[in-house]
Amino acid sequence: MKDTVVPYTTPDGRTIGDVLMDMRGITLRFGGVEAIKNISFDIREGEIRAIIGPNGAGKSSMLNVISGFYNPQDGEVWFRGAKRPPMKPFQVARQGIARTFQNIALFEGMTVLDNVMTGRLTHMKTGMFAQALWKGRAEREETENREVVERIIDFLEIQAIRKTPVGRLPYGLKKRVELARALAAEPKLLLLDEPMAGMNVEEKEDMSRFILDVNDEFGTTIALIEHDMGVVMDISDRVVVMDYGRKIGDGTPDEVRGNQEVIDAYLGVAHD
Numbered sequence: 579m580k581d582t583v584v585p586y587t588t589p590d591g592r593t594i595g596d597v598l599m600d601m602r603g604i605t606l607r608f609g610g611v612e613a614i615k616n617i618s619f620d621i622r623e624g625e626i627r628a629i630i631g632p633n634g635a636g637k638s639s640m641l642n643v644i645s646g647f648y649n650p651q652d653g654e655v656w657f658r659g660a661k662r663p664p665m666k667p668f669q670v671a672r673q674g675i676a677r678t679f680q681n682i683a684l685f686e687g688m689t690v691l692d693n694v695m696t697g698r699l700t701h702m703k704t705g706m707f708a709q710a711l712w713k714g715r716a717e718r719e720e721t722e723n724r725e726v727v728e729r730i731i732d733f734l735e736i737q738a739i740r741k742t743p744v745g746r747l748p749y750g751l752k753k754r755v756e757l758a759r760a761l762a763a764e765p766k767l768l769l770l771d772e773p774m775a776g777m778n779v780e781e782k783e784d785m786s787r788f789i790l791d792v793n794d795e796f797g798t799t800i801a802l803i804e805h806d807m808g809v810v811m812d813i814s815d816r817v818v819v820m821d822y823g824r825k826i827g828d829g830t831p832d833e834v835r836g837n838q839e840v841i842d843a844y845l846g847v848a849h850d
């Protein structure tokens with residue numbers, strides 16, 4: 579059965595709609611360590627959803643469950659109205675979930691353009707053998723892929739560096755290229771793992787603007803982990819707060835800011 583919620587419009591005029599991803603009672607263990615303890619939350623179409631929490635709270639583990647890198651021992655992952663069986667990350671990617679990584683994972687020796695093109699791999703239907711047999715179809719596919727990639731390169735304002743090897747770029751631009759590559763997959767859900775980590779103030783402002791513009795222009799639903807609280811509260815529609823593997827808060831930035839358990843977790847108040 580598909581869960582639905584009444585769509586609502588955010589103060590800046592965007593529509594947040596049906597439940598896109600529903601995490602139900604997720605528990606993830608590494609040996610004796612319970613990294614995620616029976617957590618439920620949803621991600622709705624069109625929203626920017628943040629997952630925050632102190633170090634070791636379980637945020638990366640949760641992102642890795644969403645992206646299929648880890649399969650939880652307990653709980654259910656629902657995506658686009660269907661329960662997802664245990665899957666490998668490439669299968670999850672084919673379902674329309676793309677991600678960026680905390681430590682940039684680009685091909686340093688390849689140009690920006692070629693790196694972004696690798697984001698189209700999940701869309702390529704024509705294998706090498708078929709390319710030889712059906713040249714026309716392969717060419718059409720190549721043209722389509724190029725069009726999507728060029729649009730994203732324009733949108734993220736990286737035309738000037740399209741032929742530059744990624745290894746020569748400053749950190750902030752590499753992060754933008756990584757975002758471009760993830761977008762090239764035209765994902766339904768985009769996962770961003772600490773998109774602002776290691777950035778200066780100006781780079782953070784640029785990245786915030788691009789995340790908001792991507793959400794607005796492409797309608798991409800975005801889930802992100804981020805340590806910079808100012809950024810999270812500025813750009814997110816709703817925030818899940820984790821601490822020691824538990825969910826301790828869930829709501830709009832204002833709701834979460836006023837939650838005493840969240841305040842205590844961030845101030846390091848001792849647990850019972």
Ligand SMILES: Nc1ncnc2c1ncn2[C@@H]1O[C@H](COP(=O)(O)OP(=O)(O)OP(=O)(O)O)[C@@H](O)[C@H]1O
Nearest residue numbers: 608611612613631632633634635636637638639640
């Ligand atoms: N592969 C793993 N093997 C064993 N334990 C792990 C593994 N990954 C995470 N953990 C443990 O699970 C808990 C949650 O870690 P996780 O990295 O998900 O937290 P986090 O909120 O992302 O932390 P940070 O903000 O520091 O990145 C921690 O106790 C961590 O040591």
